[in-house]
Amino acid sequence: MAKKVAFMQGNEAAAHGALYAGCTFFGGYPITPSTEVAEVMSVELPKVGGKFIQMEDEIGAMASILGASLAGAKVLTSTSGPGLSLKQELIGYGCIAEIPCVVFNVMRGGPSTGMPTGPSQSDVMSAKWGTHGDHPAICLVPASVQETYEEVIRAFNLSEKYRTPVMVMPDEIVAHMRERIVFPEPGEIEVVPRKSPSVPPEQYKPYDTSFGDVPPLAAFGSGYKFHVTGLNKMQDGFPTTKAEIVQAEEERQVRKVDANVDDIVTFEEYMLDDAEVVVVAYGSTSRSARYAVNVAREQGIKAGMFRIKTFWPFPDKQIKALANRVKGIVIPEMNLGMCSLELERCAQGKVPVLGIFRVDGEPINPDQIVEKIKEVK
Amino acid sequence: MAFDYDKYIRPGKLPHIWCPGCGHGIVMKGLIRAMDTLKLQKENTAIVSGIGCASRLPGYIDCCTLHTAHGRAAAFATGVKLAKPEMNVILCGGDGDGTAIGGNHFIHACRRNIDMTYIIMNNYIYGMTGGQFSPCTPTGHKASTTPYGNPDPGFDIAKLAIGAGATFVARGTAFHANQIDKLIVEAIQHKGFSVVEILDDCPTTYGRRNKYKSVIEMMNRLKEVAVPVKAAEKMTAEQLQGKVLTGVLYKEVKPEYTEEYAKVIERAKASK
Numbered sequence: 001m002a003k004k005v006a007f008m009q010g011n012e013a014a015a016h017g018a019l020y021a022g023c024t025f026f027g028g029y030p031i032t033p034s035t036e037v038a039e040v041m042s043v044e045l046p047k048v049g050g051k052f053i054q055m056e057d058e059i060g061a062m063a064s065i066l067g068a069s070l071a072g073a074k075v076l077t078s079t080s081g082p083g084l085s086l087k088q089e090l091i092g093y094g095c096i097a098e099i100p101c102v103v104f105n106v107m108r109g110g111p112s113t114g115m116p117t118g119p120s121q122s123d124v125m126s127a128k129w130g131t132h133g134d135h136p137a138i139c140l141v142p143a144s145v146q147e148t149y150e151e152v153i154r155a156f157n158l159s160e161k162y163r164t165p166v167m168v169m170p171d172e173i174v175a176h177m178r179e180r181i182v183f184p185e186p187g188e189i190e191v192v193p194r195k196s197p198s199v200p201p202e203q204y205k206p207y208d209t210s211f212g213d214v215p216p217l218a219a220f221g222s223g224y225k226f227h228v229t230g231l232n233k234m235q236d237g238f239p240t241t242k243a244e245i246v247q248a249e250e251e252r253q254v255r256k257v258d259a260n261v262d263d264i265v266t267f268e269e270y271m272l273d274d275a276e277v278v279v280v281a282y283g284s285t286s287r288s289a290r291y292a293v294n295v296a297r298e299q300g301i302k303a304g305m306f307r308i309k310t311f312w313p314f315p316d317k318q319i320k321a322l323a324n325r326v327k328g329i330v331i332p333e334m335n336l337g338m339c340s341l342e343l344e345r346c347a348q349g350k351v352p353v354l355g356i357f358r359v360d361g362e363p364i365n366p367d368q369i370v371e372k373i374k375e376v377k
Numbered sequence: 378m379a380f381d382y383d384k385y386i387r388p389g390k391l392p393h394i395w396c397p398g399c400g401h402g403i404v405m406k407g408l409i410r411a412m413d414t415l416k417l418q419k420e421n422t423a424i425v426s427g428i429g430c431a432s433r434l435p436g437y438i439d440c441c442t443l444h445t446a447h448g449r450a451a452a453f454a455t456g457v458k459l460a461k462p463e464m465n466v467i468l469c470g471g472d473g474d475g476t477a478i479g480g481n482h483f484i485h486a487c488r489r490n491i492d493m494t495y496i497i498m499n500n501y502i503y504g505m506t507g508g509q510f511s512p513c514t515p516t517g518h519k520a521s522t523t524p525y526g527n528p529d530p531g532f533d534i535a536k537l538a539i540g541a542g543a544t545f546v547a548r549g550t551a552f553h554a555n556q557i558d559k560l561i562v563e564a565i566q567h568k569g570f571s572v573v574e575i576l577d578d579c580p581t582t583y584g585r586r587n588k589y590k591s592v593i594e595m596m597n598r599l600k601e602v603a604v605p606v607k608a609a610e611k612m613t614a615e616q617l618q619g620k621v622l623t624g625v626l627y628k629e630v631k632p633e634y635t636e637e638y639a640k641v642i643e644r645a646k647a648s649k
Contacts (some may be wrong), residue, residue, distance in 0.1 A: 025460050041643075046641050047645045051638060052461050055452060056482060063456065063482070065456060066456065067425070067457040073454075221461045225441055226441065227435070229443075263622055324614075
């Protein structure tokens with residue numbers, strides 16, 4: 001049987017990806033340029049018995065999905081820059097209380113109201129450093145409509161597997177452009193269920209590390225009684241200020257991601273085998289970068305592209321290896337140099353990192369990237 | 378025989394954090410008696426709070442308990458309730474948590490008329506942070522951030538809830554301990570969003586700044602100002618000056634949110 005094919009936006013694809021992943025609860029608040037996600041969810045979720053709620057504000061939307069997740073639902077919210085800023089405190093709550101959830105954030109111009117309909121890639125640092133305190137961060141940056149669909153599914157899987165909030169952050173171009181999408185059959189892409197407790201209710205502890213760094217999470221209303229707090233907590237979920245427990249728990253939360261980087265980090269290598277200049281790109285910018293690499297190759301320059309698909313955790317290992325064998329790194333991005341900082345950290349001064357930074361709401365075109373590739377000596 | 382509170386208290390979690398003379402413990406006991414009267418199943422009951430002294434209450438009760446972020450109890454609880462409408466969802470917290478930083482979630486939970494019960498312990502102050510004025514601190518009173526007297530007018534929580542669309546609103550006081558569980562029972566039984574405001578005291582950060590000589594004096598004030606709604610009907614406006622009405626202040630039947638959403642699901646499925 002031929003697979004189902006459609007022509008749709010990245011935002012619409014995100015909603016359908018969430019449904020494939022088993023999302024049954026969406027809490028949102030209208031914001032350009034991500035509103036289509038909410039609109040599709042409001043149509044589709046009740047058809048499968050799921051719940052859609054438009055909350056009174058961005059904070060409430062984030063709170064509602066955390067509450068619903070604790071009640072056992074797979075949950076999604078969607079937002080954009082200013083909304084992400086508002087959600088940050090509760091993203092931190094999700095990190096410390098270890099509540100699976102997916103935050104779909106379409107990157108638009110900022111700071112503040114900025115350019116609501118203009119593309120940007122300026123939330124990538126906010127994805128890791130936006131909420132206060134040390135915490136794990138996973139952030140996926142799709143570059144096409146098809147990939148947005150698939151990465152939303154992967155985001156749900158990672159959030160359940162590691163019991164932590166996961167962000168999917170397309171730029172506005174990816175979110176609003178329309179492309180052909182081929183839907184997978186049910187069962188074709190793995191869907192990870194939440195790890196439920198195997199112990200009887202009286203023995204259950206929500207942060208029981210005897211089950212490893214990712215303890216099973218029971219659902220409210222499933223026969224298990226337990227306490228959840230945003231305070232630093234013990235294995236039984238109750239607050240503590242005991243230094244050794246707080247230190248160990250904080251380290252475990254971050255370790256859930258740090259110790260599993262190879263499982264989480266994904267990337268694409270394009271013409272890198274003999275490359276002397278590598279263009280590192282992500283999101284819609286990588287589409288210009290691919291074109292630029294082709295143009296440079298036609299002109300006899302050994303260029304290649306490393307496309308970041310998982311922004312956090314950052315592909316340190318891969319970038320460090322590249323820095324040992326290329327002459328220079330070119331980074332086009334729609335911000336004033338965010339990924340660039342990470343690349344400089346990984347390159348450790350071994351090769352130059354040349355940035356092309358645009359924050360004027362216009363995409364970076366291939367010519368600009370070709371020119372920068374030629375600057376690498 | 379004395380009422381056995383232990384069956385609802387989490388083993389090993391007492392003593393609580395509240396100061397001697399604080400009324401929050403009286404409210405907690407009232408909630409426990411109400412839960413017992415209604416035979417609420419502990420596994421099927423979620424108690425959700427924000428941040429502050431009153432918001433520490435859920436930690437002591439042996440249910441599904443969720444101590445959220447400052448002001449966010451109603452929004453988290455809405456997620457729990459909509460995801461699992463069969464659960465009993467009870468919210469609790471203080472006046473600052475619920476009407477300042479959580480004011481938006483509070484009024485919208487009222488508007489939706491989602492079937493949850495919100496117990497607000499109003500002690501007119503931010504106690505946990507050391508006694509700053511709240512939206513409920515009376516004008517002219519002193520707090521650590523109103524050393525020359527509070528210039529702000531205070532909220533009437535019950536009026537706020539009624540205005541925002543709550544379909545059951547009641548008020549009690551920490552002095553009238555035997556009334557608390559009765560109000561909570563009626564609130565939980567009510568289908569829709571119910572609010573129970575309990576006038577409380579904070580001797581540590583409010584009383585001492587406002588010339589109350591003792592907890593007894595604070596409790597006596599609650600006794601003196603409270604007038605049951607029935608009794609108030611026979612009183613003149615002059616006699617009601619400075620008094621606060623207690624009992625069930627408002628009750629109406631309106632469509633409940635999770636039931637309305639179940640109809641949305643029916644309509645969506647029919648439209649496939």
